Amino acid sequence: MSTPLNARDLLDTMLGYLGFVFEIEEQxxxxxxxLQIYTHExxxxxxxxxxxxxxxxYLLNRMLQTADPQARRVIVDVxxxxxxxxxxxVEKMKHLAEAVKTTGRPIQTEPLNSYDRYxxxxVFKDDPEVATWSPPDDAKVKRITLRLRKKTA
Incomplete structure (x- = not known):
C-alpha cells in the first residue's frame, strides 16, 4: 500500500526542481x-x-486527486x-450584484477561469436575492451570469 501524498512536500519538490528558493507555510x-509560498521571485x-x-x-491538485480521489482541494498562493x-x-461581483438588484436585469461577468468561478x-450560494449560473461545458474560461433569484411561493 502506498503512503498518501503530502501536499506541502509535493509542492516543495515541484518548486525545487524548477529551481526556486522559497519557503512554504500551511494555512x-x-x-x-x-500553501502560502514566500520567495524573492x-x-x-x-x-x-x-x-x-x-x-x-492545478497540477498539484491533479496529482493529489490521482493518488487519493478523496483528497481535499489545496489552494496555492504566492x-x-x-x-x-x-x-x-468578490468586491467587484458584489458591485455587479447590486446593479442586478437595482435593475432586475441579469449581468454577465468577464470570462473567468474555474477557480474564479468557484x-x-x-459568494452567492446563500444569497437570498442573487443567483449565479454558468454554462455546463468544459471550457477553461467562461462567463457567469448574475441574476435575480426566483422567488418561491
Whole structure:
C-alpha cells in the first residue's frame, strides 16, 4: 500500500526542481488547505495573469486527486497574491450584484477561469436575492451570469 501524498512536500519538490528558493507555510482558509509560498521571485512564480500560480495549483491538485480521489482541494498562493485578488474579485461581483438588484436585469461577468468561478459561485450560494449560473461545458474560461433569484411561493 502506498503512503498518501503530502501536499506541502509535493509542492516543495515541484518548486525545487524548477529551481526556486522559497519557503512554504500551511494555512487554513474557508475549509481549504492553503500553501502560502514566500520567495524573492514572486513575480516569476505568479506569472502573467497568474498563469504560473494557477497551473501549479492545478497540477498539484491533479496529482493529489490521482493518488487519493478523496483528497481535499489545496489552494496555492504566492505571498498572499491570490487572497488579495480573491478579495478584489468578490468586491467587484458584489458591485455587479447590486446593479442586478437595482435593475432586475441579469449581468454577465468577464470570462473567468474555474477557480474564479468557484469563488464567485460560493459568494452567492446563500444569497437570498442573487443567483449565479454558468454554462455546463468544459471550457477553461467562461462567463457567469448574475441574476435575480426566483422567488418561491
Amino acid at each position: 487554513e482558509r474557508d475549509g481549504h488547505l492553503v 514572486a513575480d516569476r512564480l505568479i506569472g502573467k495573469r497568474d498563469q504560473v500560480m494557477d497551473d501549479l495549483q 505571498e498572499h497574491h491570490r487572497a488579495m485578488r480573491d478579495d478584489a474579485l 469563488v464567485v459561485h460560493n
